[in-house]
Amino acid sequence: MKSAVASLFAGLLFGFGLIVSGMANPEKVLGFLDIAGLWDPSLAFVMGGAVIVGLVTFTFARKRTLSFLGFDMKVPGHTHIDKRLIVGGLLFGIGWGIAGFCPGPGLVALGAGEVKAMVFVASMVAGMGIFEILERRKAAFRFAEH
């Protein structure tokens, strides 16, 4: 229950940040990605503002084993850079460039009642479902091999 309340709070704050920054608007995101046209550097300032706060927080949190609410700190420890990471990033980037939506802003625009955002999010969830099916097939195939 405590973690749900904290999650709701963080989600709201995240959403407000995307609204204030203009990043819930795909045209503004595409204005950043269109470096050969009239370039809008705003997205870099959003990342900058977020990372400055993040750097301080993660440096502080590194020393902790439990969160303030008493949960284990689940910070990923992977360091390997593999094909999955790069190919996944490239596929995501192509989709991002086509519509100007990444997952967060897509959900915020959906919450604002935008029908087009609902279509994007439905398709994104379908894409995540396809990923799960492919992963399960691969795991079953590996199991059958042994």
Next chain:
Amino acid sequence: MIDIAWSSFTPWTALAGGVLVGLAAASFLLLNGRIAGISGILGGLLTPSAGDIGWRIAFLAGLIGAPALWALAAKLPPIEIEAGYPALIIAGLLVGIGTRYGSGCTSGHGVCGLSRLSPRSLAATLSFMFAGFVTVFIIRHVLGV
């Protein structure tokens, strides 16, 4: 040469919004001990396990509810979606598959990963930024859509 779109460039609200996003990720980490990676939080709901559902739904409810709460106090800034439905469907599929395959999106790899100085997240962020730049270049300046 890069031409800056001075009329649409909003450095101060961008920075302020970015700080809010950073505070959201910070409170999520400090309270729940987790990384605020939106694609992972959403994707995890597709393979649900007991005790691992409520916090995910609560975070997403906050994100989706933010515009409604905002609208109670102030006018929502415009959301312009130029892409047509076929493009939105293709984009959605690519974002869904790509973020899960690459274990993260703009929030998990971009904001949280760079904040942790993770080389893995830097590589992921460079990958999707590069693909985003190239895709928009092709769509707007090669195909001229």
